[in-house]
Amino acid sequence: xxxxxxxxxxxxxxxxxxxxxxxxxxxxxxxxxxxxxxxxxxxxxxxxxxxxxxxxxxxxxxxxxxxxxxxxxxxxxxxxxxxxxxxxxxxxxxxxxxxxxxxxxxxxxxxxxxxxxxxxxxxxxxxxxxxxxxxxxxxxxxxxxxxxxxxxxxxxxxxxxxxxxxxxxxxxxxxxxxxxxxxxxxxxxxxxxxxxxxxxxxxxxxxxxxxxxxxxxxxxxxxxxxxxxxxxxxxxxxxxxxxxxxxxxxxxxxxxxxxxxxxxxxxxxxxxxxxxxxxxxxxxxxxxxxxxxxxxxxxxxxxxxxxxxxxxxxxxxxxxxxxxxxxxxxxxxxxxxxxxxxxxxxxxxxxxxxxxxxxxxxxxxxxxxxxxxxxxxxxxxxxxxxxxxxxxxxxxxxxxxxxxxxxxxxxxxxxxxxxxxxxxxxxxxxxxxxxxxxxxxxxxxxxxxxxxxxxxxxxxxxxxxxxxxxxxxxxxxxxxxxxxxxxxxxxxxxxxxxxxxxxxxxxxxxxxxxxxxxxxxxxxxxxxxxxxxxxxxxxxxxxxxxxxxxxxxxxxxxxxxxxxxxxxxxxxxxxxxxxxxxxxxxxxxxxxxxxxxxxxxxxxxxxxxxxxxxxxxxxxxxxxxxxxxxxxxxxxxxxxxxxxxxxxxxxx
Ligand code: PRX
Numbered sequence: 001x002x003x004x005x006x007x008x009x010x011x012x013x014x015x016x017x018x019x020x021x022x023x024x025x026x027x028x029x030x031x032x033x034x035x036x037x038x039x040x041x042x043x044x045x046x047x048x049x050x051x052x053x054x055x056x057x058x059x060x061x062x063x064x065x066x067x068x069x070x071x072x073x074x075x076x077x078x079x080x081x082x083x084x085x086x087x088x089x090x091x092x093x094x095x096x097x098x099x100x101x102x103x104x105x106x107x108x109x110x111x112x113x114x115x116x117x118x119x120x121x122x123x124x125x126x127x128x129x130x131x132x133x134x135x136x137x138x139x140x141x142x143x144x145x146x147x148x149x150x151x152x153x154x155x156x157x158x159x160x161x162x163x164x165x166x167x168x169x170x171x172x173x174x175x176x177x178x179x180x181x182x183x184x185x186x187x188x189x190x191x192x193x194x195x196x197x198x199x200x201x202x203x204x205x206x207x208x209x210x211x212x213x214x215x216x217x218x219x220x221x222x223x224x225x226x227x228x229x230x231x232x233x234x235x236x237x238x239x240x241x242x243x244x245x246x247x248x249x250x251x252x253x254x255x256x257x258x259x260x261x262x263x264x265x266x267x268x269x270x271x272x273x274x275x276x277x278x279x280x281x282x283x284x285x286x287x288x289x290x291x292x293x294x295x296x297x298x299x300x301x302x303x304x305x306x307x308x309x310x311x312x313x314x315x316x317x318x319x320x321x322x323x324x325x326x327x328x329x330x331x332x333x334x335x336x337x338x339x340x341x342x343x344x345x346x347x348x349x350x351x352x353x354x355x356x357x358x359x360x361x362x363x364x365x366x367x368x369x370x371x372x373x374x375x376x377x378x379x380x381x382x383x384x385x386x387x388x389x390x391x392x393x394x395x396x397x398x399x400x401x402x403x404x405x406x407x408x409x410x411x412x413x414x415x416x417x418x419x420x421x422x423x424x425x426x427x428x429x430x431x432x433x434x435x436x437x438x439x440x441x442x443x444x445x446x447x448x449x450x451x452x453x454x455x456x457x458x459x460x461x462x463x464x465x466x467x468x469x470x471x472x473x474x475x476x477x478x479x480x481x482x483x484x485x486x487x488x489x490x491x492x493x494x495x496x497x498x499x500x501x502x503x504x505x506x507x508x509x510x511x512x513x514x515x516x517x518x519x520x521x522x523x524x525x526x527x528x529x530x531x532x533x534x535x536x537x538x539x540x541x542x543x544x545x546x547x548x549x550x551x552x553x554x555x556x557x558x559x560x561x562x563x564x565x566x567x568x569x570x571x572x573x574x575x576x577x578x579x580x581x582x583x584x585x586x587x588x589x590x591x592x593x594x595x596x597x598x599x600x601x602x603x604x605x606x607x608x609x610x611x612x613x614x615x616x617x618x619x620x621x622x623x624x625x626x627x628x629x630x631x632x633x634x635x636x637x638x639x640x641x642x643x644x645x646x647x648x649x650x651x652x
Contacts, residue, residue: 017400019407020439021416025389029302029436037437037447044450048476051451056080056291056479061094063260066287070477075497075504076484077477079288080263087267087290088164089258091329092127095120100305100332107308107357108153111200111340118153120332123160126153126249130161131256133248137224139192141166141259144269146190146222147315148172148181148212150199151339154228154245155315156325158194163267163286166259170269170281173316174199174206176595178214180279184271185219187281188486192224194245198231202341209235216241263287269486270318272424273536274495275507275525281486282318282424289322289427290330292480296428296449297327300418301361301390302435308387310336310354311363317533318424319394322480323363327428342368347375351383362410363392363420365532369402370562372410380409390435392418395532396564397520403442421445421520423506424534425496427480430454431518444517451478454518456510461500464511469521472510473503526619528557528565535598537619540567543593547586549576554609554617555600558626566601568626570609578605602626 026032031040044051053069056079066083095101106118118126139145145167149155155171162169170188172181185193195212198205209227213236216222227235228245237244264285271279297303309328313319328335336357342350350372354362372380391411398406398419407417416435422428431454433439433446440446448454456470457463464470474481481504485492499505509521523529526537537555544553552572557565569586576582583603591599604626610618 016441018439018441019416021436022414025302025416026436029434031299031302031434032436034437034439037434037450040450041448045453045476048451048453048478052079052291052479055295056083056287059294060085060287060291061090066263072477074502075493077288077481078264079285079477079479080291083263083287084260085263085287085290086164086258086261087286087326088127088131088160090290090294091160091163091326092120092124093258094330095332096124098332103305103332104334105329106153106156106335106337108337108339109353109357110152111203111338111344116153123157123329125254126157127160127164128256129249129252129254130154130157131164132252132254133226133245134161134167134192135165135256136248136252137192137226137243139165139167141261142168142266143192144168144170144188144190146170146172146181146185146188146193146219148174148176148193148195148208148215149228149315150174150196150206150208150230151314151337152196152228152230153337154196156337159268159315159321159325160329164256164258166261166265168266168268170271171315171321172271173314173595173597174208175316175597177592178211178218179593180595181212181215182218184279184281185215185222187271187279188269189221190219191221192226193219193222194226194228196228196230197235198233200231200340202344205231205233207233209233213238261286264483266483268321270321270424272318273527273534273539275527275536276538279536279539280488280491280495283483283486284321284427284480285483288479288481290326292428292478293322293327294330296480297323297333298331299434299449300420300429300432301363301392303328303331303333303361305332307333307360307389308336308357309333309361309363310338310357310359312338312342312350312365312368313363313394318427319363322428323394342371343375346379347372348379348382351380351385354385354388355383358387360387361390361392362388363394365395366393366398366402367396367531367563369393369398369406370564373402373405374562377409385410385412388412388415390418391415392420392432394420394422394429396529397522398443400442407442416440419443419445421518425482425504425506426474426478427482430474430478441517444513444519446517448518452476454510455503456512456518457500457503461503466512466514466516469509469511471500471524472506472508472518472520473500474506475503477504528555528567530557530560530565530567530597531563533597535567539594540569540590540598540600543590543598544569544571544586546593547589549574549582550586552609554619554622556619556623556626558602558623558628560601567598568602568604568622569600570604570606570622570626572606572609
């Protein structure tokens with residue numbers, strides 16, 4: 001969609017289709033016209049502190065009110081200074097004694113077909129007990145708890161129980177390897193691990209506890225490990241270290257008041273890939289994050305008490321944190337949660353679930369949509385999707401044709417689609433159409449939410465004209481913003497606030513069209529987006545180079561029909577002979593070092609990597625080769641970039 005030439009970005013995308021909000025939807029919506037949106041955005045922009053301050057007072061429970069809305073010593077923000085609140089209290093306790101008390105908070109379905117429902121009152125009971133379990137295991141406010149679990153209700157209970165006592169959760173996606181868990185545990189100095197015996201995936205069992213056992217050999221700061229029984233798998237339990245969740249719960253007291261925490265008390269760490277090898281522990285804190293996720297959920301999904309809301313993200317990613325747990329529960333929503341694959345027992349699973357639970361809001365990733373398209377329309381056609389009223393996407397740009405399919409096939413041309421742009425770092429949605437107010441254009445995340453002030457700038461930090469691509473920055477602080485990289489203030493300053501001084505550099509390129517709509521044009525750093533997940537090229541390269549037979553490696557993305565981008569790697573061997581068997585060995589090695597999601601789709605062996613005179617790998621050339629745009633002689637096994645590299649060098 002975007003081409004780069006000489007540092008400036010050109011756009012080749014032309015998309016003229018415009019879909020106004022359906023009249024019926026707009027008539028009932030919380031924000032029901034473009035004018036209403038614009039008024040709200042203008043009001044917020046004119047007085048950021050007044051806007052968020054008023055909402056914080058109205059929308060959060062305060063044990064002690066804040067005295068100052070924002071203390072901004074760029075790039076360090078403190079929101080709602082002096083206040084005391086609790087993220088768990090705002091998600092659970094606030095609904096007790098209201099008509100929502102006996103409403104379903106979580107309707108859960110497991111892959112084998114088992115189902116459970118937790119009302120707000122029941123959720124409160126489970127969370128309070130588990131908070132007591134954590135306290136009983138010696139966890140204190142500020143301690144880090146590492147969570148590596150399948151998508152079972154106990155995962156949400158664990159997150160909220162941490163928040164209740166002020167412990168900081170670090171959820172690690174269940175597809176990561178033991179090495180990746182250990183790295184994250186060590187960086188965070190995590191004290192306690194929570195996991196399960198196993199998890200279901202496409203009918204087989206993922207050995208989660210076994211992976212954790214490996215990780216804990218290299219995680220010296222972890223003292224205890226709590227294990228949820230999920231699959232009934234036989235696992236090793238180390239006496240004195242490992243405990244069964246259900247046994248501890250049976251013995252725990254029922255009451256556990258929510259801790260009165262400072263607004264800026266850390267809520268969680270979530271690791272994400274950056275342009276260097278080491279994953280970054282993105283830090284979010286209590287009050288600002290709670291407010292931002294609550295408000296954005298309400299505005300973007302136009303959430304009602306009657307809705308059955310389904311976000312298909314895993315809690316191992318930020319979408320699961322913000323839009324499966326904190327945002328929807330703070331609004332008293334009924335959340336559908338699913339633990340399993342979308343194509344088990346068959347490709348109709350999601351549509352069957354929408355029909356069974358009468359889902360009204362469905363939020364998923366473009367990569368999933370591309371899979372649905374590939375699987376065939378008949379899986380969809382067999383089901384009654386008339387309960388749906390709103391659709392959303394997140395994680396990567398959606399190609400206009402996939403958008404059209406989603407609109408026609410799933411939304412039956414009735415449901416607005418919210419294409420939500422945001423990041424782990426932003427904590428919540430930053431740009432998106434508001435479903436009752438902003439006409440959509442397939443492939444555009446349209447406009448910023450109230451309180452969010454984006455700009456597109458060139459390499460000198462100067463704004464660029466409409467229809468010109470540039471770096472997307474956010475020029476005013478917002479309550480959900482990251483508060484830093486865990487334990488690394490310097491890296492935080494350098495990565496996000498230095499290149500364009502005083503503004504948040506999100507790492508994406510974008511352009512604005514003549515209507516002021518934003519179009520995301522991909523990353524400016526060496527980060528890939530594979531199936532909606534961020535992967536650092538350097539992380540993959542480091543994993544490859546740690547293999548004894550690899551001398552050098554370069555990882556790039558190439559377009560992929562379903563995953564958006566696939567990982568292609570170029571490998572220089574250390575005297576070994578290129579073979580199919582070695583390719584498999586290297587794939588296995590990456591799986592072990594990082595996890596299945598980083599396993600390269602293509603491995604090409606080469607004698608040298610093309611480099612500029614200054615020694616930088618010529619990624620653009622490699623990307624062209626990987627995507628089949630450039631040919632280099634015989635490409636079967638060995639590639640000699642010599643000639644091409646020389647040719648390209650003159651262009652640099
Ligand atoms: O490049 C953008 C892309 O995903 C990145 C953020 O990834 P992560 O922190 O893992 O969070 C994903 C879930 C919020 C962004 O920098 N991205 C995310 N949403 C969109 C998107 N690109 C285009 N359109 C989107 N709607």
